Amino acid sequence: MAAFAVALFTAAMLPLGSAAAASASATTDGRSATGHERLRVMTLNIFYGGDDLDLKTGDFCAVANGCPQSLVQIERAIKQARADIVGIQEPERNVEKIASALGWYGSNRAHVMSRFPIIDPPGGDGVYVFVEVAPGRVVAVANTHLPSDPYGPYLVRDGGTVKQVLDLERKTRLPAVQNLVKVLPALAREGIPVMLTGDFNSPSHLDWTPAVAAKRPEVRYPVKWPASSALAAAGLRDTYREAHPDPVAVPGFTWTPGSPEADPHEVFDRIDWVLTAGPSRTVDSTVVGEKGGPDVGVGLSPWPTDHRGVVSTLDVVPSVPPALVSPATRRVTIGGDLPVAYHAPGRQGERVALLDGKGHVVTSRPTGPKFDGTVILPTRGLHRGAYAVALFSGGKVISKAQVWLYLPGEPTKVQVGKSRYKQGEPIEVSWSNAPGMGLDWVSVYACPAGTCTDTSEYLVYAYTDSEIEGHTVIGPTSIGADSSWPVPPGQYVVRLLPDDGLVSVAQSAVFSVTGK
Structure with missing residues (x-):
């Protein structure tokens, strides 16, 4: 059962359509007499669910999901940052687990946790949730994790041209922000404060400026990075750059404090952001990371993940939600x-x-x-x-x-449309009773010699968009198709895996792919 909080709004709330929310009494906890609220909003990539990094070695755990002490350190980082709302990337089903340990509310669907109640509104569709930060008043919070590969700064490092870099970004990461650009500004125009957290796997156009290019050898030329540019054009403001407008003086690198997956010739950059729109004002923003790290304002040792986080203090005027x-x-x-x-x-x-x-x-x-x-x-x-x-x-x-x-005990199911497909023919996939988490996915797996083992590698796949029941088509435009489509003749299954994890909760019947 998803643990979206069932928020109990107070009866003192103004009727729907009121121009302003009820004024709060003056307090010493950040609230003002004019209905303003102070919020600390954090973004944090926790590295494969937060329990796959060995804090002693800095390498992968010897056993998958085998380092729960790293999760405890993630919780400490959130506490030390004094965060109110956190967007989590790479959660792998652990958002609600971490939230519960903190005594918070959590959403495995939206990958958002908060010390305030969380409401999953109709039309949010997993893109955003409401957080009730004051009685009867809400802010909208969205969280995202853009594709990581191929990584644009590596292409720059390896001699790529500006055109090649922009082509890569427009193909790889720009499509992943289109829904955010479509949905979030509309909320802001309705007077609802909007926060977008994420690991964007892209530098910002605010950082790769001519001034930075003159100082940092790895910034070979200025780049108007498409993902950040599109979000900025939609009215989403970068809170870290609002607090620290000079990228030469304060780079604010979040990638990477050290990672088992780091490139031997690493390019460091600021790819984790807290963005905001609507009635909000940035008060402060700082990097959360390892003690003594560059530009780290909140330090913790040992640091439990391969990204630094960011926590931003915002002054917001929360809104009465729609019906x-x-x-x-x-x-x-x-x-x-x-x-x-x-x-x-x-x-x-x-x-x-x-x-x-x-x-x-x-x-x-x-x-x-x-x-x-x-x-x-x-x-x-x-x-x-x-x-x-x-x-x-x-x-x-x-x-x-x-x-x-x-029905009680009914399992999760995944099915394919036919028992036999011709090579290159799209594969129809449907599912029911899925967990409905933010990054549930369905993938094709090979069954060599008719044996479908749990250790086989995933091939081409698609996300379920957190749907409990739904269908999709896996084919030449699906994720992974560049390297594994069309699948060669043989026997296969489709598996449903929750929240970007690698543990299957349902498997289809075996089907065959035959030659053309």
């Missing part, structure tokens, strides 16, 4: 109760209901006189299948979120 329903989980075991948080306009007769696949109400609960709260929807006696949680106001559905009901 919404937020189920505590998107996959529900029949017979259990489903908690659903809501924000409603506050009209008479409003209800939260569970709708079947035909749109019929199968159960409902009144919201009462409150604008915000949580109702519990029972599922005993219902049939397996797709349902929707809906908020009714004025006799109309004003917010809806999909959920799936499964």
Whole structure:
């Protein structure tokens, strides 16, 4: 069950559509009498789930996921940074585990954790969540991890031209920010503060300037890096560069303090960012890393990952959210109760209901006189299948979120469309009862001599976009196709693996690929 927090908004919240949130009383904890909040927002790549780095050797653990003490050190880093909200990269199912150890809320879907309640809104689609930083008021938080290979600065180092570098970035990393560019600015225009954390695997156009090129030999020429440029053009501001505008004086390198995967001729750079948009102001920003490291403002020894983090202090004016329903989980075991948080306009007769696949109400609960709260929807006696949680106001559905009901003990399943494919023919893949984490993926694996071992290498693959049930096509445009498509004749399976990890939770029947 996904551990999205079921946030209980207070009844003092202003009605939907109010121009401003309720003013907070003046306090000494960062809040002001005008509704402003001080937040410390952190980004951190934790290296293969945070439990695969041996702190004594600085190398991979001898056993996969075998260094839990590194996770404890990750927790210490977050505490030492005094973070309120953290975006995690390379989480491998451990976001909620780390959050629980801290006594926080966590989302394995969005890869965000916070000491404040987290709400998964309809339309967020795993791209962003709301964090309730004050009673009845939210900010939007998104987290991303752009593709790492091929790495642009290595191409520069190895003699690539500006055109070659830009072509690489436009092909490899620019497509990965398009959804962020489409979704996040719209939230900011609605008056919702937006934070975007991530490992962008790209330098910033704010860093590779003519002045920097004159000082740093590895910066052979200025580059207007496409990913950072696109995000900046969309209105997302780089908080570290707002706090430290001179990239010559304060480079702020986050890659790398040392890594088992570091290149022998490493190029150091600032590729981990906290970006913001909407009603927010940068107060400060600093690098979190190993004690004594360059530009490190928050130091810890030993440092438990191969990236330094960044923590930024922001002054924000959180917003009243739109009307919404937020189920505590998107996959529900029949017979259990489903908690659903809501924000409603506050009209008479409003209800939260569970709708079947035909749109019929199968159960409902009144919201009462409150604008915000949580109702519990029972599922005993219902049939397996797709349902929707809906908020009714004025006799109309004003917010809806999909959920799936499964029988107790029902496993995760993955299937392919046919038992036999011709070489080069796209492979149809479908799945159900998936974990629904942010980086769940489906991949083709070879079965040499008809034997499908767990140790075989993954080939071409696709992400599920955190869908509980869905389908995709694996083919020439899928990830890994450059090196492994078309797969040669032979026998194969497709596996579903949660959250960028390498442990399968479901496997298809064996299928064959034949010659053309």
